Amino acid sequence: MAQLEVEGAVLAYDDEGPRDGQGPPLVFVHGWTANRHRWDHQSAHFSAERRVIRLDLRGHGDSTGAGVGAVDDLAQDVLTLLDHLKVDRCVLVGHSMGGMIAQTIALARPDLVDRLVLVDSISRMTYSRGRGLLMAASTLVPFKPFVAANIQRAFAPGYPREEVRKYIEASAATPKEVVMTDYGAMRAFDVLDRVGEIEAPTLIVHGFHDIQLPLKQMLRMAKAYPNAVVRIIDAGHELPVEKPAELTEALDRFLAPARG
Numbered sequence: 051m052a053q054l055e056v057e058g059a060v061l062a063y064d065d066e067g068p069r070d071g072q073g074p075p076l077v078f079v080h081g082w083t084a085n086r087h088r089w090d091h092q093s094a095h096f097s098a099e100r101r102v103i104r105l106d107l108r109g110h111g112d113s114t115g116a117g118v119g120a121v122d123d124l125a126q127d128v129l130t131l132l133d134h135l136k137v138d139r140c141v142l143v144g145h146s147m148g149g150m151i152a153q154t155i156a157l158a159r160p161d162l163v164d165r166l167v168l169v170d171s172i173s174r175m176t177y178s179r180g181r182g183l184l185m186a187a188s189t190l191v192p193f194k195p196f197v198a199a200n201i202q203r204a205f206a207p208g209y210p211r212e213e214v215r216k217y218i219e220a221s222a223a224t225p226k227e228v229v230m231t232d233y234g235a236m237r238a239f240d241v242l243d244r245v246g247e248i249e250a251p252t253l254i255v256h257g258f259h260d261i262q263l264p265l266k267q268m269l270r271m272a273k274a275y276p277n278a279v280v281r282i283i284d285a286g287h288e289l290p291v292e293k294p295a296e297l298t299e300a301l302d303r304f305l306a307p308a309r310g
Contacts, residue, residue, distance in 0.1 A: 084146075257284075
């Protein structure tokens with residue numbers, strides 16, 4: 051693990067694999083209350099052949115810092131890290147909130163993004179009845195039950211309860227101020243009317259049972275992309291940990307033409 055001081059925070063990150071590997075570096079961005087280890091399976095697979103970069107967003111995992119008011123601010127942290135690492139072209143992979151960050155970067159810096167991968171993410175936050183009730187309750191219930199309710203419903207039915215509990219505990223360890231502020235940033239996120247500007251080849255991977263960011267919302271986003279392919283996997287919202295091998299395989303297929 052390495053660290054980089056940015057404005058108001060210290061970011062923890064891993065930079066692995068050969069600098070002269072096959073294709074542009076892979077840059078992985080995790081989601082809300084998660085950390086860079088969501089990508090352990092993908093990092094282990096791809097870092098044998100190409101450079102792999104993954105970070106803990108500010109206030110998450112091993113990174114310090116307070117929450118921010120907009121996804122744009124989180125995107126700026128990622129851009130600062132990539133500039134520090136002298137990355138001028140990459141494959142950007144984002145899960146959930148990380149996908150929102152990835153889209154923000156792709157719109158702001160199209161020169162930087164060779165390919166884009168969105169995992170269980172959307173371009174505009176629109177809430178189901180259940181998510182709306184959770185939002186309304188967020189200011190009324192204690193912090194840990196609020197986090198537990200969100201993480202519990204992120205997994206597909208039948209996922210081992212003990213494993214779910216581990217992720218609930220890890221998410222609840224994220225500072226409350228970071229959790230709630232970033233939650234607000236996601237609520238305000240909306241680039242749906244702009245994603246038609248993203249020309250980079252795009253892979254959209256989504257869990258069939260995702261009720262956090264439902265399939266219908268993702269399909270509305272996918273229709274707006276000019277150069278996207280969609281892969282649906284039998285999982286919930288936490289694809290990187292529910293079906294890591296299937297996600298890696300989808301990435302591998304998508305990246306294969308770039309290997310020449």
